[in-house]
Amino acid sequence: MDAVEKYMRRAFELAQLGLGTVSPNPLVGCVVVKNGKIIGEGYHQQFGGPHAEVDALNSIKDSSLVKGSQVIVSLEPCSHHGKTPPCADLIIGNEVGEVYLSNIDPNPLVAGKGVEKLRNAGITVNTGILEKEGSFINRRFFAQIIKKRPYIILKWAQTQDGFLARINNDSKWISDSYSRKIVHKWRAEEDAILVGTNTAFHDNPTLNVRDWSINKNQSQPVRVVVDKHLQLKNDLNLFQGAQPTICFNLKKNEISGNVEYVKLNDQDFLQSMLNELHSRNIQSIIIEGGAKTLESFIKNNLWDEARIFESQKRFVEGIASPKIEGSLISQNKLKDDTLSVFINNS
Ligand SMILES: NC(=O)c1ccc[n+]([C@@H]2O[C@H](COP(=O)([O-])OP(=O)(O)OC[C@H]3O[C@@H](n4cnc5c(N)ncnc54)[C@H](OP(=O)(O)O)[C@@H]3O)[C@@H](O)[C@H]2O)c1
Known part of the structure; x- marks a missing residue:
């Protein structure tokens, strides 16, 4: 493997350590190399905190080594004053010899200006x-x-014969405890979780991270529920506690404790919901069902990734699981279930 690619893969590994703590900022990792040896490395650890380049340069004990070094960074160094000073200036000030980067930052405030400044x-x-x-x-x-x-x-779990729940709406115990733990890890990595009205009613989910540890820089994901006609009782688990919760509906705008009710129009409901979430800086969301909710996202081609657990159980009849067309990027046998991950290329 090309040496630069090897260092870049290390920068990617570091970048991903920020998952769950840097949003709405990007994940960035950085490696500093001198004479073929890594002399420093770092990553963007927390929203508003030092950028990866700062973290990596700060990790170098002998600062005399920095001059003429190579900086390998997963995203273009910033050129603007945000919560921290521009990383391009830091690299220039340290008389770094060469910079290798993977992606240009699509943020209009950077978008090639970091590269230009360095050059x-x-x-x-x-x-x-x-x-x-x-x-x-x-x-x-x-x-x-x-x-x-x-x-x-x-995200959903389906039986081997393609059902998401029984006719009586019972969907418990399709996936095993190992798969459910993975779901809690995923919840810790994303900004929000959404469910439809029927799932909130029948399953009464809590929609928090309990089966995975979250570190001191992390917060619980925002819970999102669709309840157009405000039929759900406020004693449901997902309305309890301090975890921020958004209820999209057709009737009222109101803030009540941890719950924000957001009124939308019936036309373009789904797109308006996504616009509202985007305006709240929610960078990622897991759609945890049920069938109608998942299907509405699929039908409108509003999805990027699908993670499907298939268990060995059979229900024979029930609520059919959604059908999806995408590129299968991984398929792994876990404890008892098989996890397939698709991405949407269209
Ligand atoms: N196996 C699994 O992974 C899994 C996961 C979750 C749930 N489930 C099961 O799935 C079943 C519930 O599924 P379901 O299909 O009946 O109901 P659902 O998807 O939970 O809720 C559907 C309702 O939510 C509202 N809704 C959701 N998305 C919407 C959108 N984009 N635009 C407008 N309205 C939207 C609509 O309410 P209105 O009709 O009021 O317009 C719709 O009828 C339960 O049995 C649950 O146990 C299984």
Whole structure:
């Protein structure tokens, strides 16, 4: 493997350590190399905190090594004053010799200006290193900036014979405890979780992270429920506690404790809901069902990724699981279930 690609893969590994804590910022990792050896590395750890380049340069004990080094960073260094000073200036000030990056930052405040600043200062900049892998790691950030909506992850569990729930709406115990733990890990990684009215009513989910630890920089995801006619009782689990909760409906705008009721028009309900979430800086959302809700996202081609557990159980009859067309990117046998992940290429 090309040495630069090897360092970039390390930058990607570091970048992903920020999952769940940097949104709505991008995931960024950075490696500093001198004479073929990594002398420093870092990543963007928390929203508003130091950027990856700062973290990596700060990790170098012997600052005399920095001059003439190579900086390998997964996303273009910023050129503007945001919550922190521009990373391009830091790289220039440290007299770094060469910069390698994977993706240009699509944020209009940067969008090539970081590269331009570095080149104007005489630094050689190589772009597009493992570009496809880089965009996949930052797929949430890219969706937020380019599609102007959250990155949408559909998730469900189905039986071997293709059912999401029994006729009586019981969907318990399709997936095993191992798969359910993974779902809690995913909840810790995304900004929000959404369910439809019937799921909120029949399953009474809590929609929080309980079966996975969250660190001190993380918060519980925002809970989102669709309840057009405000039929759901407010003693349901998802309305309880301090976790921020949004209830999209057709009747009222109101804030009541942790619950924000947001009134939408019936036309373009789904798109308006995504616009509202985007305006609240929600970068990613997991759609946790039920069938009608998942199907509405599929029908409108408003999804990016689908994670489907298939158990070995059979219900014979029940609520059919959604049908999806996408590219299968992974399929793994877990404990008792098989997890298939699709991405939407259309
Ligand atoms: N196996 C699994 O992974 C899994 C996961 C979750 C749920 N489930 C099961 O699925 C069943 C419920 O599924 P379901 O299909 O009956 O109901 P559902 O999807 O939970 O809720 C459907 C209702 O939510 C509202 N809604 C949702 N998305 C909407 C959108 N984009 N635009 C407008 N309205 C929207 C509509 O309400 P109105 O009709 O009022 O317009 C719709 O009828 C339950 O039995 C539950 O246990 C299984």
